[in-house]
Amino acid sequence: MIDYEQHLNAEQLEVVLSGAGPMLVIAGAGSGKTRALTYRVARLIESGVEPGRILLATFTNKAARSMLSRVESLVDVSLGTLWGGTFHHVGNRILRRHAPLLGYEHTYTIIDDGDSTQLINASVTELGITKCDRFPRGNVIGNIISLAANTRTPIEDVVLQKYPYFFGVITDILKVALRYRMRKRELNVMDFDDLLCNWEELLTEHPDVRERLSERFLHILVDEYQDTNIIQAQILDLLAWNHRNLMVVGDDSQSIYSFRGADFTNIIRFPEKYPDAKIFKLETNYRSTREILHLANMSIVNNEHQFQKELRAVRGEGIRPVFVPTKDVMQQADFVVQRIDELIDEGIALPDIAVLYRAHFHSMELQMEMVRRGIPFEIRSGIRFFEQAHIKDVTSFMRLIVNPLDELAWNRILMLYHKIGEVTARKVWHFISHQENPLGAVFSEDFINCAGRAATPGLTGLRKTLKGIVDLRDGAAIIEAVLDGGYRHYLKEKYQDTASREEDLGQLAAFSLQFDSLEEFLSDLALMTNIAEEREHERAGRGDDKVVLTTIHQAKGLEWSVVFMIGCSEGKIPLARALKEPGGEDEERRLFYVATTRAKDQLYFCHTAVDFMKGMRRRLLDPSRFIKELAPAYADPGEFPFDQWIVDDY
DNA sequence: CGCGGAGACCTTTTT
DNA sequence: GGTCTCCGCG
Numbered sequence: 001m002i003d004y005e006q007h008l009n010a011e012q013l014e015v016v017l018s019g020a021g022p023m024l025v026i027a028g029a030g031s032g033k034t035r036a037l038t039y040r041v042a043r044l045i046e047s048g049v050e051p052g053r054i055l056l057a058t059f060t061n062k063a064a065r066s067m068l069s070r071v072e073s074l075v076d077v078s079l080g081t082l083w084g085g086t087f088h089h090v091g092n093r094i095l096r097r098h099a100p101l102l103g104y105e106h107t108y109t110i111i112d113d114g115d116s117t118q119l120i121n122a123s124v125t126e127l128g129i130t131k132c133d134r135f136p137r138g139n140v141i142g143n144i145i146s147l148a149a150n151t152r153t154p155i156e157d158v159v160l161q162k163y164p165y166f167f168g169v170i171t172d173i174l175k176v177a178l179r180y181r182m183r184k185r186e187l188n189v190m191d192f193d194d195l196l197c198n199w200e201e202l203l204t205e206h207p208d209v210r211e212r213l214s215e216r217f218l219h220i221l222v223d224e225y226q227d228t229n230i231i232q233a234q235i236l237d238l239l240a241w242n243h244r245n246l247m248v249v250g251d252d253s254q255s256i257y258s259f260r261g262a263d264f265t266n267i268i269r270f271p272e273k274y275p276d277a278k279i280f281k282l283e284t285n286y287r288s289t290r291e292i293l294h295l296a297n298m299s300i301v302n303n304e305h306q307f308q309k310e311l312r313a314v315r316g317e318g319i320r321p322v323f324v325p326t327k328d329v330m331q332q333a334d335f336v337v338q339r340i341d342e343l344i345d346e347g348i349a350l351p352d353i354a355v356l357y358r359a360h361f362h363s364m365e366l367q368m369e370m371v372r373r374g375i376p377f378e379i380r381s382g383i384r385f386f387e388q389a390h391i392k393d394v395t396s397f398m399r400l401i402v403n404p405l406d407e408l409a410w411n412r413i414l415m416l417y418h419k420i421g422e423v424t425a426r427k428v429w430h431f432i433s434h435q436e437n438p439l440g441a442v443f444s445e446d447f448i449n450c451a452g453r454a455a456t457p458g459l460t461g462l463r464k465t466l467k468g469i470v471d472l473r474d475g476a477a478i479i480e481a482v483l484d485g486g487y488r489h490y491l492k493e494k495y496q497d498t499a500s501r502e503e504d505l506g507q508l509a510a511f512s513l514q515f516d517s518l519e520e521f522l523s524d525l526a527l528m529t530n531i532a533e534e535r536e537h538e539r540a541g542r543g544d545d546k547v548v549l550t551t552i553h554q555a556k557g558l559e560w561s562v563v564f565m566i567g568c569s570e571g572k573i574p575l576a577r578a579l580k581e582p583g584g585e586d587e588e589r590r591l592f593y594v595a596t597t598r599a600k601d602q603l604y605f606c607h608t609a610v611d612f613m614k615g616m617r618r619r620l621l622d623p624s625r626f627i628k629e630l631a632p633a634y635a636d637p638g639e640f641p642f643d644q645w646i647v648d649d650y
Numbered sequence: 651c652g653c654g655g656a657g658a659c660c661t662t663t664t665t
Numbered sequence: 666g667g668t669c670t671c672c673g674c675g
């Protein structure tokens with residue numbers, strides 16, 4: 001038996017030991033809500049609930065996994081059966097079994113934003129829409145469609161609210177959206193939103209399935225509830241239909257995903273929806289020093305709408321947060337690197353240090369400087385592993401094997417070969433898609449000549465590679481065969497950094513080993529952010545000795561001893577673009593709040609006065625309003641929540 | 651019809 | 666810096 005009282009405080013204990021029924025836990029930053037969740041799952045299992053009847057929905061795969069492995073070590077049971085993961089993950093797992101009910105083949109593939117942008121662009125061309133006056137690009141239309149789906153709002157309204165200047169072409173946008181939906185069906189693929197929408201549809205339109213699933217899940221626990229959208233909340237309600245043991249945990253001050261439809265009224269209205277819900281508050285902060293917490297509290301009160309709560313610090317006095325005005329991004333990089341060097345001398349370990357920023361490109365110069373100065377760092381931003389060209393190329397071969405009618409995959413592969421471009425690829429696709437056995441047709445006489453002479457050498461090469469992999473069902477073997485079949489050569493020709501790309505493919509091969517089927521491997525890959533991280537996790541040992549560079553969004557739920565927040569300037573945070581949206585400033589302030597509450601001991605805000613962005617034109621930036629509002633000129637200097645660090649020649 | 655080069659344009663945040 | 670588009674050559 002676990003000695004709960006030894007590991008938990010009174011607030012957490014109440015949550016963990018509480019009985020059944022709906023529960024709402026309002027938990028402030030650093031209050032140990034993950035701890036409470038973890039121990040509650042352990043407690044449920046200890047009290048005899050079968051792991052297979054617990055669903056733990058979280059926001060990132062990483063959070064789910066770390067919670068699960070913690071539970072595992074607490075109760076000493078294998079949790080293979082426990083349903084834990086992101087909504088998309090769990091949705092995929094359920095849809096794999098039931099997709100045919102919705103008219104899909106069970107082998108549907110998951111497509112990423114790149115694929116969907118491509119499909120949308122193709123639809124625009126197909127429909128013969130003239131893009132003369134400002135017609136949105138594929139990815140923008142994708143955003144619109146996605147937001148409409150996730151907020152259950154008509155596309156017209158989304159455009160009107162977010163992109164009013166595109167309203168003139170709304171009929172064309174609607175046509176494209178319709179066509180895109182059709183195309184997804186034709187190709188038997190789902191995008192990320194479909195995983196949620198179809199899941200909900202499954203539960204709504206098929207009462208028998210809902211009955212079975214909601215009977216199955218005796219306890220449902222949800223982390224970061226403030227970041228769920230309407231669809232997700234609805235799914236949870238449907239899944240919790242029978243047993244009503246729905247426990248949601250969240251902090252309205254940390255809602256930072258409204259851009260993709262998150263709606264923190266979900267958390268506010270929870271008590272209305274479940275009048276019998278027990279409400280708990282975790283208001284003790286264990287993470288940060290008084291100074292840091294004070295600053296965070298001072299900042300967030302500038303937001304209008306929020307649950308009333310005051311975080312109490314248990315930790316004692318520390319160092320005041322520091323404001324560091326610098327001249328430009330170079331000097332900022334210089335400062336950060338220099339300070340990190342000093343911290344190392346003071347005995348602080350690199351993994352205890354993080355640099356946070358609002359947008360990926362804010363960290364470019366810092367990255368370069370860190371490389372130059374030889375400080376190892378790990379970057380948790382930029383292009384996702386799965387979305388890199390070489391990864392997509394290789395996985396496209398696997399997609400063909402799983403689903404021979406995957407047009408996007410065919411297209412991508414065909415274009416890898418010499419003398420095969422858009423037009424030829426289309427001809428080949430036309431040929432293939434009209435065969436009874438599309439994959440088998442590759443080995444017929446007609447295939448080689450289906451697109452004219454020029455394409456023949458390329459198609460012969462493709463046929464050879466496909467011959468080698470067509471009977472394989474093992475990811476690693478396919479990667480090897482594709483590399484040997486000419487892709488290695490292609491990489492050398494096309495890219496400078498061939499070695500690191502080949503290394504990536506090696507990682508991919510190693511990662512594929514833990515899956516039973518190609519299908520499972522592909523869908524997990526699509527839903528995953530960072531493979532290096534996963535591999536790190538497998539190796540059990542702690543990560544390398546590295547400083548973490550990350551966006552604030554991805555820093556959610558994590559903590560470090562020392563946090564540098566770079567780019568604390570007007571236009572960067574709040575980001576100029578984000579301010580244009582309704583509620584934009586408040587959301588940006590919540591981001592600022594999330595960033596500040598990641599720090600345990602030391603916190604540095606760096607501001608850059610000169611902005612080099614737009615062309616070579618210099619622009620002067622003010623310090624972020626979130627900094628300025630903390631230090632009004634009239635305040636007693638003793639009340640300043642931070643010190644100012646004077647940088648030379650600023 | 652493929653492909654390479656040049657130039658424009660834009661860069662939020664994520665599963 | 667990266668992606669998209671246009672143009673002219675082979």
